[in-house]
Amino acid sequence: METKTAEKSGNERQQLWLDAWFDPVVNLHAFSGGICLAQDKLLVGDLSGALKVFHNGKVQASIRLNAVPSAVCSYAETAASGDGPGPTLVAVACGPSVKIFRNLKPYFKFTVPAAKISQAETDIWNKLSSGSIEVGRACAMLREQSNVSQRSLDLLALETDPDRQQRFLAEELDAAALAEPLPSCITCMGVLPKRDRKDESEGSPCEGTLVLGTESRKILFLDAQSRQVVKTVTLESVPVYIAISGSKDVEYRVVVACRDSRIYSIRNGDLVRNCIEMESPICGGLVRIGRDIIFACVDKTLHSYHVKGRKNWSLSLPEGITNLTAFRCARRGAEGCLVALRSGEVRLYVDKTLMGSIAPPKAGVSVTGMVFGQFSREQDALVSLYTSGAVSVKMLKRTAVLDASKAPEPGPPPEQDIPLAVPKKTKLYVEQTQREREQAVEMHRSFQHGLCKLRYLTASSYLRLFQTAGVANAQLYTSSHHHVGRADDRKPRLNMSVAVLGLGPQFRVTFDIENLAAIPLRGASASLSFDREHFHVDAPFLELPALIPQASQSFHIDLHALVPGTESPPLQLCIVKEPATLLVAEVQMPIVEV
C-alpha cells in the first residue's frame, strides 16, 4: 500500500521534464564548471583538453587547448563606446591562464601573475638544484611551509610517481627556470556582471568581468578588458567553488567555498570577516538563490544558509551528492537547486521541498556535470553529462507545478505519526514497581541468592556433560574476544547429527559428521553398540574416510529390529580414533510400528 503511493508520486515527479536531446556516445567528460550555455550553443571544456562547441545536436567546433580546462564562462565584451553589450566572449580557464575566444577564434590570453616565492622555499629549491639535499627531504621540508608556490605544489603532487617527479625536476631545476616563478593554477572562475540586468532581455549574455580563484589562495578580479588584475583578495584556503551575485556598478557579493570546508564571502571587494564553517568538506558545487547560499557536503547533506551566515535548513539525502546547480525558472517565479546523487538520480528542490527527480539513463552512471539555463529557444533547459560520456538535455514541462506549498508534505512520512500499539503500563505494573521501590534490598538479596544457586546448578550440569562426554567440543565460555581455539586446532573436533529413518522393522541410522578442526581427520571409525536382543546389525562398524574440514559428510548404518511393539534401550554411536573416543551419541529408537 505504502510503496504503491510512493511510486505513484515518483511517476508524477518524473513528468516535470521532457527529453530534448540525448546522445549516449558523444563521449563528453566535464565537470559543472566546464559547461556553459551561450545562446544557442553548448560549450563544454572537455577533460581531453579541447573546447567543444555544440549546435543543434552536432559538434560545431572542437578547439584544442593544450591543457585541461578547469572552467568555461561566456560573457559580453564591454563595448568601447559604452552603449549596449559588445560581442560575446568565451573564457576558458586552463592551468594558470584564461584563454578568451571571440567568435570561437582565439582572441586574447591572460596569465595569472606569479606570486612572490618566500625566502625559505627559494632556499629549499636552491639546495635541491645544487644537490645538497635529496628529493624526499626537500618534499618533507616543503610540506612544512605554510604557503608554497605552484612549482612546489607540482613537486609534492608527483610524490607518488617517482619517475615523473624526476622528469619534472630535470625540467624545473634549470637555473633560468628557477629564477622565474611559476604562475599558480586557476581553480574556479565566474563572471561579475557590470550592471543589474533586470530590465535587459533574457538570454543575451551580460557585460561583465572575470573573477578567478587560484591555487595560491587568492581571488583575482580582472578589469573589463581582462588585461590586468584590478583587485586581489587573499583567503585562508584554496577556493574551489565560486558564486557571484549583484553587479559591479551597484553592489556585489562573491561567495567562495574553499578546501578547508569553509565558505567565505567577499562584499564589494572586501573579505567579510565571518565565514560559514562546515564539519565535512564541501562538494558538488555552490549555489546562490536569492539571499541564500545552498551547498552540499560529502556527508550526504544539503545545506542552506543565509548569506550573512544564519542557517536556514539542512537535508540529509540517501546518497552522496555529486553535483549541484542553480534552478531559476523566471516564468514561474520558482527558484531552487538541482542535486545530482551518486546513483545518477537528479533531484529538483524548491526551497527544501523535493519537487521531482530524473532517473539516470541507465544504472551505474552518475552525473559528472550539469548546468541549468536558457539553451537556444528553450528557457528552462537542463544539460547534464554522465560518467559514461553521455549528454542529455531536458526541458522543463510548461505544465509543471513548482509551488512548494502544493507539493506533498516534506519530512517524515505520515505513517510515522501513527503511534504503535504498545499497551499502556497497567495499574498492576505500577503497583509492582512500587513494591520494587519499597523492598528493593530484600528483592535484590533474594534474587542474588536464587541466581547463585541456579548458577551452581548450571555449572554442575555443564560439568556433567564433560564427564559423560555427550557433548561435542564442550568448552568453557570465556567472555574475552581473544581466540582461545587456535592453539588446539590440531586436536580433532567433530560435530555430528544423527537421525533415524524408517518405520520398522528396517531402520537406518544416518549421521552427518563435520570436521570443525582446520586439518583433515584420517583413520577414524564409527561403531554402533546395541542390544542384541532387540536388533540385528550386519555391519555395526564403519571405517570413515578422511574427514575434510568444514565439509559435512553423511554415513549410515542399517538395523533390523527383532522385537516389534516395544521400546528398546538406546543405541550408542561412537566415533573412535585410536586410542581415544572422540564422540558418543546416544540414539533413542522409535517404537516399531509395523
Place this chain on the structure above:
Amino acid sequence: MASPAFLAMSRFRRRRYEECVDLCSEILAENPYDKAIWLLKTQALTAMTFIDDSDLEELGIADAVMDDNATASMPRPGTSLNGDNASGKGSSLDRVMRPMSNAGRPNSGFVRPSTQNGMRPGTGETPGSRAALESAMRKTGSSRPGTSRPVTALGRHVRLGTASMRAESDGPFIDVSRMDLQKYAHRPTLARALCEFLLYHDHNARKALELAAEATSACNFEDWFWKSRLGKCYYLLGLYRDAEQQFKSSLRTQQSVDTFLDLGKVYLRLDQPQNALDAYAQALEAFPGSTAVLTAKARTYEMMRDGDQSLRAFKDVLRHDPSHVEAIASLGAHYFYSDQPEIALRFYRRLLEITQSTESASGSARSYASTELWNNVALCCFHSGQYDMTMRCFENALASADDSNMADVWFNVGHVGVSLGDLGFAYQCFKVAVSIDPQHVEAYNNLGVLEVRKGNQEDAAADFAQARSAGSFAYEPCFNGALLAYKRGDFPTSLRLAEASRVLFSDHPETLELVEMLRAKLV
C-alpha cells in the same frame, strides 16, 4: 444387601467403572442373556476408555503426505490454515513478537495435539514427493523419539483398540466379527451403546459404520444420532465429504453441540476454516454460551493466526467458565507476548492455584503441566520485575522437569542469563539444553550468536547449520548464518541462506535488506 444389579448401576453412576465392570462380569457369568447388565457393562467399558474427540487430532504422516484433499496450493489470505508465515502481522501472533513452535506455527498457550506437529508438510514441499516424505519421517524419527507420530490417524486408533483389548483377561467382551449387526440395528438402545463401544473402546470404525448404516436405515433415516455417528465413522475413515453430508443431515433433524463440533472438525481437515467458523456461529445461535463451541472457535482463529479474534473468543470462554484452563493459558501467553507480563503473571498464578487445588483434591503427587507452568511464571516474574520470585520458580520448574521439557526450561534460563549480561552462564545453559535435546533449534541458534560474540566464527557457523538441520521452521538460524557468511565474505552462501530465510519469513525487513544488498553485489 443391595441387589448386585443396583450396586453395579450405582457404581457406574459414581464413576467407579472398574468395579462396575467386575460386578457386571460376575452377573453375566451367571446369566449371559441379561440385556440390562450387558448394556451397563458396555457403557462402563466405553466410559473407561472414552476420550474427548472434539479437538482436532494430530495428523498422521501418511495423512499429511498422501493428502489428496488439498485443493489450492496458493490459498487466498484468510481462507486456509496453511497460510503463509507473514499473516498474523500486527496482531499478537506476529512472527517477530511470538516464537514459533516445532510445527512452524506461533506458539500457543496450550499444548494440543494439533499444535505439536505441522498440519501439513511445509509449503515448499509438494505432497507425495520424496522430500516431503523424508521430512515427515525425519520429524518422527529424530525430533522427539518415543513420542513419534503414528503413520496414519486411524493407525493410532487401531493401536488404542488393540491396547484396550489386551487389557481384558478372558478374551474380548464383545466379539464384533461374530455379531449379527442387523439384529442389533433393530434394538435402538443396545445398538447405541454398542456403537459407542465400537467407536471409543474397540476403535473399530469400519464395524461401527456397518452398524450405524444398518440402524439408520432401520429407522428410516430419521434419527439424528445415527446420522451423526455415521459421520463420525466416515470421518475416522478419512471420507470427509461423506462425513460432512451426514453431519449436516443430522443437524437438520436435531441440533447438538457435538455434531457442530464434529462438522467443524471435518471442515478444518478439509482446510476450510471459514466454513468451520460458520458452523460454530450456527452452534452459538442454537447453544449460546457453550464453552466447547467457543473454545473450538478460538482455536480455529488461532490456527488461522488471527490473534485478536482468538483472544476475543478465549475471553468469551472465560466469561462463561472462569476456570477454563486452556483459555487462561492462552490469554496468559497472549499478554506475555504483547508486553504485559504482569497481567500474564496473574493468569499463570490463577492456573497454578487451579492445578494445585486439583492436585490436593486428587491427592496425586505431581500436578500436570507444572514444569511449563513454573517456567512461565518465572519468565513473567522476571520480565515484570519481580526478581525475587524468578529464580525460585525456575528451580521448581527444573526440579519437576522431565526429558521432554527440560531443554526448554534450560533455554529460558539461558535467556535470563543473556538478559543479565552473564554470557558465560547463558552459554552453559544453552549447552545443557542442546545436550538434553539435540534438536533444540533456538538453543543452537543462540549458541551460535554467543560464539560470534566470542569471535569463533567457525563454531558459530556450525551451530547455525545445526540449528537449520534440526528444524526447518525457524528463520533465525538462516538469517544469522547469512549474516555471518556475509561478514566472512562468502557472498554466495550468504545469498542462499538469506533466500531460505526469506522463504520462511517473507516480511522480515533485515532479511530483505540483506538479499537486496547481496543481489546488487552478485548480479
